[in-house]
Amino acid sequence: MRKRRSLAMNLDAVAQKAGVSTSTVSRVLNNLEIVKTSTRSRVLKAAEELNYHPNLHARSLARGKSRILGIIVSNMENPFFLDIYRTLESDAHGQGLEVVVANTDYRSEQLLASVQLMIGLRVAGLAVIVSEMEDHLIQTVADSRIPAAFYDVGTPQKNITNIRVDYRKGIKKTVGYLCALGHRRMAFVGHHSTLGPISERRKAFLESVHRCSPSAEAKIFAGPDGLDGGRQAARELLESDFRPTAILCVNDFMAVGVMRELHEEGLQIPKHISVTGFDNIKLAEFCSPPLTTNHIPRDQIGHTIFDHVLGDGREQRDTGREIVIDPELVVRDSTGIAAKN
Amino acid sequence: MRKRRSLAMNLDAVAQKAGVSTSTVSRVLNNLEIVKTSTRSRVLKAAEELNYHPNLHARSLARGKSRILGIIVSNMENPFFLDIYRTLESDAHGQGLEVVVANTDYRSEQLLASVQLMIGLRVAGLAVIVSEMEDHLIQTVADSRIPAAFYDVGTPQKNITNIRVDYRKGIKKTVGYLCALGHRRMAFVGHHSTLGPISERRKAFLESVHRCSPSAEAKIFAGPDGLDGGRQAARELLESDFRPTAILCVNDFMAVGVMRELHEEGLQIPKHISVTGFDNIKLAEFCSPPLTTNHIPRDQIGHTIFDHVLGDGREQRDTGREIVIDPELVVRDSTGIAAKN
DNA sequence: CCAATTTCTGCAAACGCTTGCACGCAGAAC
DNA sequence: GTTCTGCGTGCAAGCGTTTGCAGAAATTGG
Numbered sequence: 001m002r003k004r005r006s007l008a009m010n011l012d013a014v015a016q017k018a019g020v021s022t023s024t025v026s027r028v029l030n031n032l033e034i035v036k037t038s039t040r041s042r043v044l045k046a047a048e049e050l051n052y053h054p055n056l057h058a059r060s061l062a063r064g065k066s067r068i069l070g071i072i073v074s075n076m077e078n079p080f081f082l083d084i085y086r087t088l089e090s091d092a093h094g095q096g097l098e099v100v101v102a103n104t105d106y107r108s109e110q111l112l113a114s115v116q117l118m119i120g121l122r123v124a125g126l127a128v129i130v131s132e133m134e135d136h137l138i139q140t141v142a143d144s145r146i147p148a149a150f151y152d153v154g155t156p157q158k159n160i161t162n163i164r165v166d167y168r169k170g171i172k173k174t175v176g177y178l179c180a181l182g183h184r185r186m187a188f189v190g191h192h193s194t195l196g197p198i199s200e201r202r203k204a205f206l207e208s209v210h211r212c213s214p215s216a217e218a219k220i221f222a223g224p225d226g227l228d229g230g231r232q233a234a235r236e237l238l239e240s241d242f243r244p245t246a247i248l249c250v251n252d253f254m255a256v257g258v259m260r261e262l263h264e265e266g267l268q269i270p271k272h273i274s275v276t277g278f279d280n281i282k283l284a285e286f287c288s289p290p291l292t293t294n295h296i297p298r299d300q301i302g303h304t305i306f307d308h309v310l311g312d313g314r315e316q317r318d319t320g321r322e323i324v325i326d327p328e329l330v331v332r333d334s335t336g337i338a339a340k341n
Numbered sequence: 342m343r344k345r346r347s348l349a350m351n352l353d354a355v356a357q358k359a360g361v362s363t364s365t366v367s368r369v370l371n372n373l374e375i376v377k378t379s380t381r382s383r384v385l386k387a388a389e390e391l392n393y394h395p396n397l398h399a400r401s402l403a404r405g406k407s408r409i410l411g412i413i414v415s416n417m418e419n420p421f422f423l424d425i426y427r428t429l430e431s432d433a434h435g436q437g438l439e440v441v442v443a444n445t446d447y448r449s450e451q452l453l454a455s456v457q458l459m460i461g462l463r464v465a466g467l468a469v470i471v472s473e474m475e476d477h478l479i480q481t482v483a484d485s486r487i488p489a490a491f492y493d494v495g496t497p498q499k500n501i502t503n504i505r506v507d508y509r510k511g512i513k514k515t516v517g518y519l520c521a522l523g524h525r526r527m528a529f530v531g532h533h534s535t536l537g538p539i540s541e542r543r544k545a546f547l548e549s550v551h552r553c554s555p556s557a558e559a560k561i562f563a564g565p566d567g568l569d570g571g572r573q574a575a576r577e578l579l580e581s582d583f584r585p586t587a588i589l590c591v592n593d594f595m596a597v598g599v600m601r602e603l604h605e606e607g608l609q610i611p612k613h614i615s616v617t618g619f620d621n622i623k624l625a626e627f628c629s630p631p632l633t634t635n636h637i638p639r640d641q642i643g644h645t646i647f648d649h650v651l652g653d654g655r656e657q658r659d660t661g662r663e664i665v666i667d668p669e670l671v672v673r674d675s676t677g678i679a680a681k682n
Numbered sequence: 683c684c685a686a687t688t689t690c691t692g693c694a695a696a697c698g699c700t701t702g703c704a705c706g707c708a709g710a711a712c
Numbered sequence: 713g714t715t716c717t718g719c720g721t722g723c724a725a726g727c728g729t730t731t732g733c734a735g736a737a738a739t740t741g742g
Contacts, residue, residue: 010697010698010699011698011699012698022698022699022700023700023701026699026700026701027700027701030700054698054699055697055698055699057697057698057699058697058698058699058700059698059699059700060699061697061698061699061700062698062699062700062701063699063700063701064700
């Protein structure tokens with residue numbers, strides 16, 4: 001005896017109990033039609049009685065593939081990512097696929113571990129929803145030959161499908177809207193991973209403000225992603241000598257944190273200062289005041305990713321390299337006419 | 342040739358390239374010390390060059406167990422559950438375990454599928470964070486012999502470890518606090534799965550209100566869990582003829598929804614009406630007004646579960662059956678003196 | 683230089699499942 | 713009563729690892 005097995009819950013046990021061979025049991029459990037009805041029910045009964053659950057590892061190994069969709073997310077706490085995750089999950093379940101998620105918390109070591117995990121699991125498809133990823137890791141995924149799609153990965157890469165949001169367009173629109181309301185001093189609040197050296201968003205913001213009026217002022221602040229991060233960035237802003245009449249936030253989650261801090265400092269929104277966000281998460285309707293924001297269709301993103309990885313769009317996987325999604329401005333009560341100086 | 346393999350990325354390939362046997366490669370990859378340094382580096386180099394990633398299914402199969410913590414959650418959207426999940430995840434990673442999550446969305450068919458998945462994966466341990474679970478499913482988990490812990494599963498069961506919060510105590514305290522502020526008409530807002538026939542919370546609420554004053558009035562409302570559900574319950578309340586001066590919500594997430602609806606109907610909090618929640622999620626500090634709530638230590642819950650499943654507390658797994666956690670009232674700005682009629 | 687250790691490596695079985703192939707056996711056709 | 717179908721089942725190989733055991737190689741002591 002090489003090893004003590006805790007419970008002998010395997011095909012063999014069921015086969016013996018039902019008086020058939022393992023092949024037959026396997027066929028019954030996989031709904032192959034070739035099995036006689038009487039044998040079939042006998043097997044089913046035996047499996048039931050033995051409380052048998054097929055070993056998914058063995059199954060994947062034998063089949064040479066798994067029925068698992070892998071999802072890597074940078075920040076599950078942010079409802080934006082959570083929504084994408086949930087869409088993916090529901091699509092996957094719709095196709096009878098299981099889902100394995102890994103959370104990276106924006107930590108690159110966790111990202112690496114997550115990628116290894118997914119490859120090790122030989123997932124049938126992989127969705128990567130992290131804001132930033134080193135090129136060599138992207139390459140690792142590509143080399144693994146696992147059908148994959150990325151959301152908004154920093155630099156566009158040769159061989160991969162990348163879904164991204166045109167933040168530039170959204171920022172332009174938002175700044176334009178604020179400009180029309182008379183705002184001439186605006187701040188941008190980002191989180192750390194939106195601030196890489198090549199940050200398109202930062203540039204778009206500065207350009208847009210300048211286009212509003214050459215004399216308009218712009219400044220950029222940042223904190224970690226999340227409610228606290230937003231609050232922290234707002235505090236920095238308040239402690240600086242910059243007094244904007246409007247603040248653009250890189251996402252709604254941070255915007256809520258920003259609004260809280262402003263509120264506690266006695267600033268009224270939008271009377272004293274306007275605030276906008278991105279994403280249009282559920283919370284944007286529920287905070288006070290409801291947030292003016294840029295709607296980004298998470299469900300569309302999720303469906304698109306799924307389609308390119310495991311769905312019907314699979315065939316064009318190798319052709320469609322980059323899919324761009326446009327945000328749409330949703331005006332609520334957190335923005336108004338610029339306060340006079 | 343029986344089957345076309347996409348990529349021959351297995352131990353054999355590495356072994357051949359390094360000119361050793363698969364056993365040696367295995368030993369290197371598992372950091373067994375018996376390997377000579379020179380061979381070791383040769384193997385490592387080969388693995389690197391071939392872009393090799395061990396097949397986790399094969400590994401689990403051979404080892405007869407996996408290094409995976411399974412987590413089943415009813416509603417990832419609710420920050421309360423999310424926090425527990427994150428604590429578990431971080432504990433697991435701390436021990437080099439991977440994590441697989443399944444979301445049930447309060448749907449029992451999903452719960453069943455999730456349980457099957459976890460058993461099929463032969464997870465090393467299982468945490469079940471769903472508010473309600475049928476007895477036979479609990480039994481299935483118990484029969485699987487997988488170390489498991491449940492959070493607040495409806496009926497206490499013979500053979501399992503159950504961590505639960507003493508909502509009764511929290512509700513008593515909250516009602517007492519409101520009573521002292523002069524409230525005599527209170528509503529309770531729950532979600533559907535807190536309303537089973539044996540609902541301890543509902544009873545605790547009614548009793549507590551009665552204890553406050555025999556003539557005090559109490560009524561119960563409900564919606565689905567979540568922001569929208571809270572709003573929906575609040576709308577029902579507003580459309581009824583019941584005019585409470587305070588509303589206790591079963592969790593903060595719903596409370597935020599409730600507050601939003603009240604606000605839009607022109608009711609001021611806490612001037613016209615007081616609102617309380619449970620959980621003390623991050624958002625409770627960030628909403629307007631900040632929410633008076635009952636703190637429930639998610640991290641403690643998470644750590645406790647992990648400990649009982651896979652951590653050091655493992656030894657007592659079969660002894661400690663029920664662990665009770667007390668909530669603690671946190672007073673913020675959403676509660677005040679009862680409005681006079 | 684040989685024997686006795688000790689260190690390192692390879693062989694092969696096992697993990698639990700899937701699946702191509704072949705075979706048994708019933709009924710149909712002749 | 714043969715031969716021919718073809719359905720239903722079993723055999724056994726293979727999926728990619730781990731690991732006990734035994735044997736090879738290196739080291740040591742005498």
